[in-house]
Amino acid sequence: MILLRCIHVYEHIQSYCATDKYIEELIYLYQNSENQITCLLSLKILRKLIIFLSEDFNQQSKLMIKNFLTNILFSINKTTTDITTELIYLYRTIMSFNKSSLQTMAIQLILDTITSNLKSFQSIDNVLSSLCILGGYIQPLCLGSIVEIHDNDGIQLGVIIDINKNVLDLNTTDVLPYLVQFIQTNEIKWIREDKLRIQKDVLPPNLLELTDTNEFIDLLFDALAYFIQIDKSTIDSLLLLQLKRRSILVLYRILNHKKLVDIFIQKPYVSIIAQLSISALLLKTYQQSTNLHLLNKHQLEQYCLNLDRCKYFKQIINNNMNNTLNDEFIIWTKIPFKTDLLIDDLLSTNEWKSSMSKRNIELFKKGRLGNDEIKIIELSSQLTGKWFLEECGITHRFPGRIYLVSENSNKLTATFIIENLQLTEGNWYFCIRLLESTSIRIGWATNGFKSNDSIGIGYDQYSWSYDGSQGMIYNNEQYPFEFENIRWNTNDVCTAFTHQLPINSTTTTICNMLPNGNRTSYFPGVSLNVNETSILSSCEFIFHPMDMFECPLPNGYKPLVIPTLLDINDLFVPYPFSAYLIGNNIEDYIIHKRNNRSIKFLRDFINNYHLENIFILDNHHLILTEQSQGFPLTIDYEESLTISFNFSILKISNDYLDIILLTFDTQDKYSIQIPINKITNNTQIAIIFQINERKIKVYINNECRIFECPIITKFNIYILPTLNIGIQNL
Incomplete structure (x- = not known):
């Protein structure tokens, strides 16, 4: 542990320890130690040192490292999750070590592994390991993981130093399986899983920066397309499922640059992959027994991790058989009963309810003008073909996931609003989940705001927005936000609500939502940006309170989605024909x-x-x-x-x-x-x-x-x- 700290902090120790002898000793420790912590620390030190290793190492050392890399491909997913994660990080580090002989060696090993398994799967485990390294790995929470801790004090960084494995599978809110040490304060405490988010140490390698990049990219695209299209195979069904899943993940990760997209589009199998995607979307309507399409990204990753934990296909079959034992009872409501105040509860409008009476819906809609149905549109109507929608949401399913694409790497801004919706009074609230890119502005606009491909929300006096990637509030000019050290990341959920407060403690400027007088109406909006470095930007709207897991609806605020009509006559009888055994006496x-x-x-x-x-x-x-x-x-x-x-x-x-x-x-x-x-x-x-x-x-x-x-x-x-x-x- 002391050596790891010193190597991380002091450059002269890095250069002193980056020798053949040290590398050989560390590899020996990893391969022969029976102590898991020793193995993990050896790999972490190796990852820090190996990029400083001189190019003039001898042939024996070269052979040793090649055997070690081969051993990594064999060991991934066959050891503990923390060791597996560190092995993937180490291999990615070597692959990203530009123009080195080690990089060439690591790339060639993956090339050989994939090539040898294109027609017959002789070493399927090594193929899965290669896909993990290239981006098909979803990192679980494990010992040594650096995590974001989301609690009442905001977001802090920490390290997992212990795991209570006895309670990991217990699905209760009071279970605290992870012991985390806070990086800034050194505080140590047990934390729930839903409060933690993984911080990836080493991202998959950038294919455009690899040696012999064109050959590698062509082969990889061909292999991924082949794996994804396999219909029948002699390999185990669970392994085939993992192969397809990891191939899709790799393809998703690497298609993040215009040049790579251009290469992929030229491939003859692009239309087949597109048909598979479209058919999968169509099947969502019919496959009622499978609800995976209802899950958000984090939940899907947890589902994939559960698949990884299954050792044999038979286990999954048995689980499915157990689940089919249905007692024919269905859940008709999740709302707790309040028998003493049933009528008052149904007629009350103080709290959000997914269903309301006709009278209460009219009261709820006070200050909300326009269509009841939510439909997302692009404000300028000049960007046809450059953006598209997908369905999203769990409780509230609607086309609310937006993708903005730049076809020629030029800068482009698009503002999206709800068609024919105006707000005149009240406190309103909605959420946005960031998907691709964090260059997004979220806010509100009023009559007079005009958008085009270079002007987004917050650029004039008739609109207001916040950009969490820069920590700035915009209303015709920019103002620094109070918490300048907080920046949002992909998969973060951000909220927007109507309220009037000073922008920060150093100014008295107020975001006045009524520039046109007290009769001003306003509407929510989101501006996405793409440029030469980010050709894709996307986010999804969250309107239903039951979908607001990360940022629940605050008291006193109303969501933009309209509750469904509740026929009170179907729920209880106002005047029953007979009533017995009631009252206090x-x-x-x-x-x-x-x-x-x-x-x-x-x-x-x-x-x-x-x-x-x-x-x-x-x-x-x-x-x-x-x-x-x-x-x-x-x-x-x-x-x-x-x-x-x-x-x-x-x-x-x-x-x-x-x-x-x-x-x-x-x-x-x-x-x-x-x-x-x-x-x-x-x-x-x-x-x-x-x-x-x-x-x-x-x-x-x-x-x-x-x-x-x-x-x-x-x-x-x-x-x-x-x-x-x-x-x-x-």
Whole structure:
């Protein structure tokens, strides 16, 4: 550890240790030590020293390094994740060591590996390792990883120094599997996985800077296209999946320069790759069982990492078989129940809800004029063919991922807005995820703002924007942002909201959103930029609060997406025909027959349709015993009928797998059972009889299932027979 620190800090130690002897000793330590930390440190020191190694090393050393590079290709993905990551970093470092014999050696090894496996996969593991080095590797969190720590104090850098492997697979928010040391403060603490983001030490090599670059690029494109198009193969299905996935990742990584794009476009298989991409997009509509297209980049990477952890294809088959055991219950809502304030909750507009009543939607839209549907357009309408949209979002799927492309490497600016949307009052909020390039301005504009291919949002007095790559706020001129050391990166999520505050502590200038007076309307906008160094710029809009994972909707702000219409009549009955066991006074539940006090009735609080009752009442519940046939109800024919109640199990045997929810007293005995694992301390039940359709829909808390039922005109039912339970709110 001390040697690594010294090599990193002191140049004279770098030159002193960059010798054949030191390199040989470090390689020996890595290959022979049984201590994982020693192996990892040896590789890190090697990575720091090898670029300073003199070109006049002897033939023996050259052979040793060649064998070591061959061993790297064999070892990637066959050792621990931290060692694998460091091996990939080391190989990338050597490949990027310009015009050196080591670079030539490393490139040739990858060329030979790929060439020898183009027709028959003799060493598929080495091919996968080569693809990892070239950009097909998604780095997991591991020992020694440098990470961004996203917490309440902002973004800080740290190093993972320990991992609690016993809790890694536990999917709970209180699990803290990673021990991280903060770089600036040296503070050490355990942190959740979702608070960490990997900082890549060594990026894949720039192909245009390699020796014999044209030959290497041509061969690589041909190989990637071949791997991607393979339909059938003799290799294991999981390995084939990894080969295709890593090939696509490499292709995605290297097509980042106009010259490389031009080379690729000339290839005869470009149309085939394009057809594969289009067919994949079309399949999204039909493959309802696979929801991978709903995931964002970070979630997809985590899915890929989970694939890497599977050692055998059989494991995945078994997992899929287990997942097909469906109990036929579906989740119909994720919104928690608030039974005491149900109506108030539905009629309230203080908090965001994905569904609202017609009246509440109109109140929500106050200050929002224009189309309800969100459609992204380019403001100037002069850049046809230079930008395109893709569908994005998880809860809210819509064409909101924008790509701006420069065809000739010239500078180009395009501003994107929501078609026919104007805001006049209120606090509004939306998010932007940065994808390719960080040269983006996010903000608001008003009447009078005009955009073209060189003027973006914030360039005049009628628009306001923030550029996180420069840390500047723009409104006809630029102002430094308060936190000048914060710069955004790709895959960051940034927010924009309407508010009036001083720009920073050193100026009293205010972003006045009303330059045209109090009746000014304004609209959100994003300006993308491309130039000679960045031919592609892209981002995606996030409008739905359920998709705002990184930057949740603040209190007091409204999203730009309109809630769906909620038909309150379908959710609860404002005036039920009968209602029993409600209220705070248990004395009100029961009424007695005047001429016979021993006969008791459950009081109907609505229509005086009282029910004779033989059961006892206790603690606001009607108590059924294990000896009872259940709570009886007689129902005449109705086209549609709903019964709802809450119940709690007071006593039950451990032998039960299912319980009987209700039975029908008909000629052919008929009953509906529900799994015991669906029952909670206070289970909420709603049973909807759709007689004409011969269906019964049963809601259990937030889950639902449809049962077929016989033809019935008049019937007796018994609720929860032979169970010791308590019923309430019938």
